[in-house]
Amino acid sequence: MDYLKEYQKWLTGDVIDEETKAELRLIKDNDVEIEDRFYQSLKFGTAGLRGKIGAGTNRMNQYTVGLTAQGLADTILRYGQEAKDRGIVIAYDVRHFSREFSExxxxxxxxxxxxxxxxxxxxxxxxxxxxxxxxxxxxGVMVTASHNPREYNGYKVYWEEGSQILDDVADKVLMNIEKIKDFSEIKKIELQEGIDNGLIKMIGEEIDSSYLEKVLSMTINDDIDKNISIVYTPLNGTGNVLVQEILKRRGFNNVHIVEEQEEPDGDFTTVGYPNPEDPKAFAYAEKLGKAKDAELLIATDPDADRTAIEVRNEEGEYVFLNGKKIGALLVHYILSERSRKGTLPENGVVVKSLVTGDLSTKIAEKYGVEMIETLTGFKNVCGKANEYDITGEKTFIFGYEESIGYNYGTFVRDKDAVNSTMMIAEMAGFYKKQGKSLLDVLEELFEEFGYYNETLISVVYEGVDGQEKIGRIMEEFRKEGIAKIGEMNLTDTVDYNEDETGLPASNVLKYYYDNGSWFALRPSGTEPKIKLYIYSVGETLEDSEKILKQIEKVAKEKMDSVE
Incomplete structure (x- = not known):
């Protein structure tokens, strides 16, 4: 794409509004900024769109969103009158322009x-x-950039099963987007006109009520300590109302909300980077937790699909648990308690992504439940639930990813922080009644199944050069892995782009070592970064931590050595 030509096209185009043109005139002498905004068009894929807000083809704005909406509309139209009548549902988060993009x-x-x-x-x-x-x-459309910094927004597209679109639909939408040669081809009517003629229906509380009933139906035990002290923060996102409501309906009577992070705030003033995977996001929650003597801190991300927790230890300090540990605890609680009650389905499965640790696999084996692995992305996890709806061969019990996303049940086909928060609180209350914390339960799992440790390291490479660097790193690792790390020897390499894995091709590399440890590399599909997943196994917790640091050091050295 000729970025200067595109820049001039926007500056002089009849369809582009004056406010957008004024924004672009401010950068007329900044060639680097012009290139970054116009060197490519935001690429539509299974994750929809995601990018910085602003003017340009490589930004989230009314024109790039409009193109996507028209491309999706053209795709729906090809399914005929029934599809038009069934329609589309649209929701949005707290970010800047989320309401405007939705409307x-x-x-x-x-x-x-x-x-x-x-x-x-x-x-x-x-x-x-x-x-x-x-x-x-x-x-369906969800206007959100999830946990990205405030400068970002996004546009996630869902299909009739309730999960994010897969390649078959994404390719059709992209094809229809690319057929649109000019913004003037985007059809629009006024919002009120659509409401008046019955084409647009506003919805809200009736869906909330039905949804909350479904979440409540997933409870396993009611003989729990509902007085457990909990601090909750929505991180100024969308989770506040429904998470508070589900905890209240569940009977938890000692819940404290972080006031500074309770109200919606698209600037995320109190946290900056609103990602509960980062322990720094718990700063306000920890302060309130100390004041209220809380045992459990819970945070949800801005669009309330992901949940993170911290648990108080015996010294009164809060310990952050990553997604793999939370997932393993939930797998153990759900399977052990449903096994005890005789409610586990005979053909039940748990589903996790291939970069998620193996502790939960051992737990599932104990209860005779099969563990299914998928490519990264919750659309793939819930894709299994969709598949089993059709075949009936298995029953989806629970799905999760290491990136603090969990789904219990099948009435939602994506990560669900409202449901997860309720189940985590129930689990903590259940074990508290037995005199145990979640840290105690985790230690018991380590003693039974082995000491595991894991981490995710994200290395950001911004701009045009960044994408090229990510490509070179993957190419270098693809040519040659790391044969030996400390005392560990490489035993197997899986290239999910090339090897026969039974999964669709994906740009993921995974390296297995003879003690059960592994690491994997994957470029992010939504952000300019490469992700390094590490999973270590040791005879003690200290041993597994030492091995993890060894793998991290050697893998990062190889990444840094790539020019």
């Missing part, structure tokens, strides 16, 4: 005579997934 999308779908259900206010992502299924729409 713009509604206007475009309505102009294409597609029925639209539009949430009247911010909602968590899992509620959007639920609404697609509950309303039987052909598609």
């Amino acid at each position: 713009l999308s509604a206007r475009i779908f309505a102009a294409n005579r597609i029925k639209v259900y539009l949430f009247e206010d911010i909602r968590p992502t899992p509620v959007l997934s639920y609404a697609v299924r509950e309303l039987n729409t052909i598609s």
